[in-house]
Amino acid sequence: MPNSDSILLKADELGRIEIVERDGVRVIRRDIRAARWWARAFARRAAAREARALAKLAGIDGVPSLVGWDGRELLRGYIAGLPMQQAQPRDRAYYRQALRLLAQLHRRGIVHNDLAKEPNWLVRDDGRPALVDFQIAWTRGRRGRLFRLLAREDLRHLLKHKRTYCDHALSTRQRAMLQSPAPHSRLWRATGKRLYKLIARRVFGYWDNEGKGRVRD
Ligand SMILES: Nc1ncnc2c1ncn2[C@@H]1O[C@H](COP(=O)(O)OP(=O)(O)O)[C@@H](O)[C@H]1O
Ligand SMILES: [Mg+2]
Incomplete structure (x- = not known):
């Protein structure tokens, strides 16, 4: 599945949630850039909070792994x-x-x-x-x-x-x-x-x- 072939799970004022493939692995992407301008600061803080939580929960079975967070997109491991x-x-x-x-x-x-x-x-x-x-x-x-x-x-x-x-x-x-x-x-x-x-x-x-x-x- 190339990046352009993402599957949209959810879209709202805070951005988009999609399934994408990175380096051959399925991940869930939360894209802050897709947030409405007035919600962007809130969306970024929320994503940063999520990244912090996932980092602290690393290794727990039943919590997505934190694949990446660069201030714009948050990548989480896909859970089937x-x-x-x-x-x-x-x-x-x-x-x-x-x-x-x-x-x-x-x-x-x-x-x-x-x-x-x-x-x-x-x-x-x-x-x-x-x-x-x-x-x-x-x-x-x-x-x-x-x-x-x-x-x-x-x-x-x-x-x-x-x-x-x-x-x-x-x-x-x-x-x-x-x-x-x-x-x-x-x-x-x-x-x-x-x-x-x-x-x-x-x-x-x-x-x-x-x-x-x-x-x-
Ligand atoms: N790691 C994941 N693996 C599989 N499905 C996921 C994963 N993360 C999110 N989803 C699906 O995407 C939906 C939206 O993701 P979520 O993180 O809850 O976004 P939001 O904060 O916008 O509610 C979830 O309800 C779930 O169905
Ligand atoms: Mg949710």
Whole structure:
């Protein structure tokens, strides 16, 4: 597949996501140059954040490898599979492995922060989970109260998807956790990232035009 033969996955104000081939290997390209001028600074910061997160997560199975980031295009390793809303994972093993994957992220000081969205969860061809889209991840590694709060939200979002597709496998503890969301006021005070998301959704309207995946929050 020559570079001109890219496959477009998504295009919005923040740029384009395509599958391209580099040196004979399939990669996912996020092209910031395709962002609208007024969104470009935001898009670049988000891509830089994603690159930082991927670098810290290097070697974890289920996270794309960071192939390159030059301030204009971000290249991530391609992961063969389908987004959650298409694959609809009903196997409890998927959720067990997803829990383990989240624990690995959190151990490295990364919180994903955007896991309510099904398109950010992949079901690989062999049925195992993978995570993409670390644009609004927490990457600075400090693990205080806020880190724990956000990490718990990551987990709660996974449990919501489990409730949708594999409800009978929820444990009592998991059901209890689903019923106790972090108070929004605390999250709002704690981080501007929620604000980003709200603006993104309300004003730009772009935030989830990918494949009609549901957002649970
Ligand atoms: N490494 C990857 N391997 C396979 N598919 C991917 C990969 N990265 C992204 N995708 C697909 O492209 C979609 C958009 O990518 P994503 O990083 O979520 O962009 P955005 O930040 O615009 O939502 C994802 O929902 C997923 O379906
Ligand atoms: Mg996404």
